[in-house]
Amino acid sequence: MKVRIKKQFLVTLFYLVTFPSFSQGWNPLPMLTQQSKAAGNMGGEGCQVISSIAIDGTGNLLLMGTDVGGLYKSTDGGINWKPCNKGFKPRGSAYTAIDPNNNNRFIVVGGNSSAWDWHGIWLSTDQGESWSNTLPKKHGIDAAPGRGYNMIAYDPSTFSGGKTNTIYWSAPSDVTNGGGLFKSTDGGQTWVNLIPTMGGSFIAVHPTKGYLYVGNSTGLYKSTNGGTSFTQLFATAILGLAVTKANPDWLYIVRSFDIELSKDAGATWTKKSGNGLPTSAANGGLGWTRIHCSPINSNLLTITNETGAWYDVPSYRSKDGGDNWIKPTYNTNYVFFPNNVAARIERPAFHPTNANIIVSCSGDWICRSTDGGDNYSFSNNGNNGVLGGYFNFNPFHNNIILICTQDYNSTLTTDGGATWKYLNVSGQGWGGFNYGGYAFNGKSMYAGNASGWSNPRFLYTSFDGGQTWTNTNLQGSGSD
Template sequence: MYGLKNIYTMINKFSSFIFILFISQLLSFRSSAQTWEAIPLVSQKILNSGNTGGEGCQWPQAIEMDHTDGSFLLFGTDVGGIYRSTNGGLNWEPCNIGYNPRGNCGFAIDPNNNNRALAVGGNSTTNQSHGLYLTTDMGASWKHVLPISNYDGFRGFKDKVAFVKGSFDAEKQASQIAYWSNPSGGIYKSENGGLAWTKVNNDFGDCILKVHPDSGFVYVANQNGFYKSTDGGKTFVKKTEASVRDIDVVLTEPNSVYLTTSNALYKSVDGGNNFVKINGTSYPANVVTLKVSPANPLRIAICNSEGDYTKPAYYSEDGGETWKKSQFDNSNAFMPFNGRTHKFCWHPTNESKIWAFGGDWITSSSNGGKIFKWDANGYTGVLVGGTINFNVSNSDLVYVASQDYNGAFTKDGGKSWNYCNASNLGWGGFTYAAYAASDKVLVTMVAPGWHQAGPITISRDGGVTFTKTNLICSGLETACGDAKDTAVIYFREYYSKDLGHTWQKMKGCNGVFIANLSGEKEVYGANGKAVVKSTDKGDTWQTVANLPENVLDVAIDPIKSRLFVVTNGNRIFRIEDSKTEELTSKIPTDQYNNKAIKTVAVDVNNPNIVFCAGPKNVYKTDASVKRSQDGGNTWEIITPNNRTNTEIPASDGANEVFGVRVNPKTRDVWCTG
């Protein structure tokens, strides 16, 4: 989640801002200061340990560290964007400005220049945003240097892109030659530092790719064997028939190549021409990844697959002769642990420091892999389930549902959170829509799968325990309170007048979006294409307006009694004095000339300030959150990007937002995704 903090008026989690999404998160944003802040899901216990928190929650696919001093790291997820650390992993932040894909499946940091790196775009489906991206400012911004649209990169763990250290240009202070094994076919080569690319080979796409640091010889490997090229990737000679799972090369031992099959480790000391099996003891039987320490190549880490969610790490301190299983300390993790395929990166000079994945978060070891500990401050990527609303009488109370990870509850406006295991499952759970009716009564819906119907589920002890009702919900994924009566709860297509003890299905409303905190204190919802309102706490509903598409969200200007309405089709309308005006044409387009409109909110303290937002899902729109300061007549993009922003600071945030709400007390804008 993210939030825009309100220095004058308003206030993202581009991915936990609560930019809770996928690219996911909670964020809060302050209107005039133009500052996006992540809202990590973090407990008071974790805060007391000296950490700021980072719940993670997106499937990790790539991690890379620089080759000089270990200060710069990049981390990629399947569909939740990319993150960076510029202080050796002490803190992480989203870094998607100019980066259009929703996910990532590989990085290469220039061994001669930490400012430069390549990123391989990916997502769960093919898209025009994929291909290669280049940064020249340590991930603060990116340029799409090689668009390739016909691959997805989903669960793409192979190392597939590399710079040649020996191609250093003293005048340009950067490596000039780089290679990429394209997942959809072929090998591409750059001879100008990654700016331009040429396809040099048609046969070795979707391979593991490494290079000899000095000579630039190219190594590729797949299930059919290990291959070497001495002519710049044009032709390859097979050097071994082994079914290769992973390979590694380290700068400090340039002629060595390490290779693993599922159950054996091999080493070459002559540039990949010949391999010798390392007859170590306790080598696991289904190894999937491998990484060697450049500071001390006797230290090696591997990941072994022992089931869909059982992926232990192993370490060796003697070059692979003996192996021990790593331990994981998850005491500072907010979310449940789920085993993932580990990718590793070793510190370039500290042989004891290694990074990996731990559940759906970042983890590190300071003792060579013996014990990995949660180490993900700033990695905020939880996907929120449905829209959020502040408690109508106390905006410090917020309950957030989550697809995959149950959800969380805060009583102090997002400073600290409690995990809410509404599903009563150990791994997480699917919840859609949530509302804190008080500091004790929390309401959500637990689904058996993504966006499926499920029962209303209630906690009466602040989220410690939950009880499922027999009421199955299939209405809009939204929940709200009533400013007239704090005992009233609107949850999807149901409402309760006694804090959830009894429920009735609403007649003429399929979900309530927002309550007017002043005036008539009415509430607004939707019934298909109709905007509806109730002035009697949900007993009856009147149609306010009929729109051309199904209604997705409503916001109210309490001073002028006008409504802003978002519908399907990425459309937005203003309803004032019984007149409906479409505002869609006024909304700025994104980098692909599309509009993203799924949610809307008004700053009730200054209702001329209106926000609308939306995701594109198959790619990351650079125009997710928009703001109007004149009641919807003109709009500006406030999601940071390198295309339109002039006042937004360089820090990333508020990407792929599908929920936006303004805290009526603090004027912070909370964005969820």
């Protein structure tokens, strides 16, 4: 036994001496191609569902939440990203928000696909360097109307003592220890449940007068007294709403394949044409939903069409207040994994002073527009959230590593992680369920591949650097 202990110690010492950086902490290793590196990118594969993106009043600071990949922030207008999860216990978030009057203060609705006691409201007062769980609530991330809907709203008119004091949260409908419409009057430190039946609603606050708008399956409601009482404005289901600082009395709402605009805080309404938007949901989905408006151009809008299929959720853009719409174009250069352009709901963050700049997402990667939403391009540097499993280092070629991922096939580096190559093990193109792999050299390798979650794994081999793969029909002992 003493001999074995000594050998283990010597091996440990060897690694500490050979790789001293390990003792100093970990560095991110985002995936990127040689082409992307040559273009000056640091890389970022993304690969976790983006739930929301918040932007501050300068346009430089952004906060992005994912479903199970934690939180990221950018300090250069959404060009580069880094994690900000110190002290943040949830694996992901359902919504992110930044105090409009003090960008040191973040509010995040912690959550992921499973419900845990430490979800709920998390507050940071130092731009995400530390976090506290000020309102623990056990909930998942996909409760109706789903992740990323307008569930947090600040009342900018309540600024005092260095912070915006009044904040509303429409807690998801699956909260097991009390959902509903919550209100804080001390910047998110403490909360009260105003109306338990108003959980899972879209909410917005009038930018100057503090009116609270709530939209849900029973209709549209307005409060002029901080949520003490409400007047119902519509009795049909509301699928989205948006206000704008450019015209504070304006309020956009979305109903079933219908967009309405009020220019007098909900007193009267005008129907918008919606030209260019689909007139039905191919797979029985909600159709038009989640409308967003620029804070400085009240005619610049985005909207999502939920078809009912998770892989088909296209977004549209209007520059004339909702009468005419187009689909944006997404430049997929430098996107490492298949991008699933239409597969994810758009989460736009409009720049507060330049209407041409919008930071959003396409698939599971951040993109950025500089022409008001007509065209988007890769802006995902630093967002390295791919979920991998166990992997092995090659003892004979220490620059060669094959990593298998839960949803996105596999990836190979032959230069120690400086650049990577996407491996389409499954043959599905968009991704695949790969677990356990190894590269003998740059040509010969194997990976476990399953046809879906919880399905059996089979051994696949390649002898041409991952260009083609063969199913050996040898089944592994476990599923994904």
